Every structure is written in C-alpha cells, then in structure tokens.
Amino acid sequence: MPVNDSSAPNLEPRDARTAALDDRWRETHLGRLLGHAMRRFDARVLSLMANNDQVPLALSNLAARDQISAAHIHITRHLSLQGSRLTELAQAAGMSKQAMGNLVNQCEAWGLVKRESDSRDARARQVVFTPAGLAWLAAFQMAVAQAEEEFKASVGNEVATVVALGLEAYCM
Numbered sequence: 001m002p003v004n005d006s007s008a009p010n011l012e013p014r015d016a017r018t019a020a021l022d023d024r025w026r027e028t029h030l031g032r033l034l035g036h037a038m039r040r041f042d043a044r045v046l047s048l049m050a051n052n053d054q055v056p057l058a059l060s061n062l063a064a065r066d067q068i069s070a071a072h073i074h075i076t077r078h079l080s081l082q083g084s085r086l087t088e089l090a091q092a093a094g095m096s097k098q099a100m101g102n103l104v105n106q107c108e109a110w111g112l113v114k115r116e117s118d119s120r121d122a123r124a125r126q127v128v129f130t131p132a133g134l135a136w137l138a139a140f141q142m143a144v145a146q147a148e149e150e151f152k153a154s155v156g157n158e159v160a161t162v163v164a165l166g167l168e169a170y171c172m
Contacts, residue, residue, distance in 0.1 A: 041147055042070040048143035055139040056132045059110060074100070075107055075127075076140050083128035085118065112136055 026032070049055050050063035062068045074093035078084070084092075090100035104127055107113045112133040118124035129137060152160040 039070065041151070042073055044147045044150065045073070045140065045143040046070070048146055049136075049139050052139045052143065054135065054142075056111070056135055059112065059132065059136055062110060072103055072107060073140075075103055075113065076137060079113065079127060079129060081129070083116070083118075083126040085124055085126055089127060107133075 046063050046066075046068060049068075050060055052060065055063070059068070074095065075089065078089055078092040080088075086101055086104060087097055089104070090097045093100060095103075104113060104115075108115065111130055113127050114130050115125045115127055118126040148160075155163070
C-alpha cells in the first residue's frame, strides 16, 4: 500500500527507472553528508587532543597513535560529571550495554575513568572521571571549540550559524 507523504517525490514508473540508474544521490544525501561531517569533526578533535600538552601524556600518545577513536568520544560526551551508570551511558550514546562496557573497560585501563559504588543503589556501580579523565575532558572542550572555529573559518560565520540552528532544530 503506498504511503501518502506529500514531501515524497511523485515518480512515474519511467522516472523511477531513470532515477535508479542515476545513483549519485547516494553519495550526496543529507544523512551521508552529516555522517562525513561528524567523522571529520571528531577526527580533527582527536588530532588537536593528540597535540595538546594539557592532555596527560599517556592519553596524548594513545590519541596520536589512533588508539582512541570516535567511539571513545562517546564516553567523553555522555559521562556526567557526577558519574553515570553503564546503562545510562549506553542509552545516551545509542550503543548496547555490552559495547559501552568494552569502551569503559578500555578507558578504565587508560586511567580516564573508574568504577565505584553508586550512592543511590548499593548493588549498582557508577562510572566516574578520574583526575586524568577530567584533564582529558577539559582538553576535549578546548579541542571542540577550536574545531568549531575552524569550521566557521572554512564555511563563514553566516553559514556556520545557519548549519548550527538547522541541526539544533532538526535534533529537537
């Protein structure tokens, strides 16, 4: 049964065959461009962090050797300053609890985070930043600010503002 969507293009059968033969749209649709932009932004942030002398040396070396990936950034983005349960982190990052558990294990081995008892529930554990993790977070904040400034310089302030407002509206 066809879906009645007024925003969908009305393609006649012949037009649909022609459109199927021209598949350039697959490389340039908005979702793909957003994905490329996010990967580029995250890579730039990690590059800036690898060269930041305020990042603990061991973590800077990991970032410089591409051992810390965009997946590890999920912890940096989503871990509350008061700590978070693993399930909360996984949900916020859109990951499975098992995948987030693996990331937390790595970050714990690197000294970014630690697990401790949850004051709200003695049976639960909470993931919290270590002092090195808080230094990492501060460097992350500076790297994000610099990457945003570079984006603005690349596309212009007006375009950057429109992009930011459009993405904010789209995500709400």
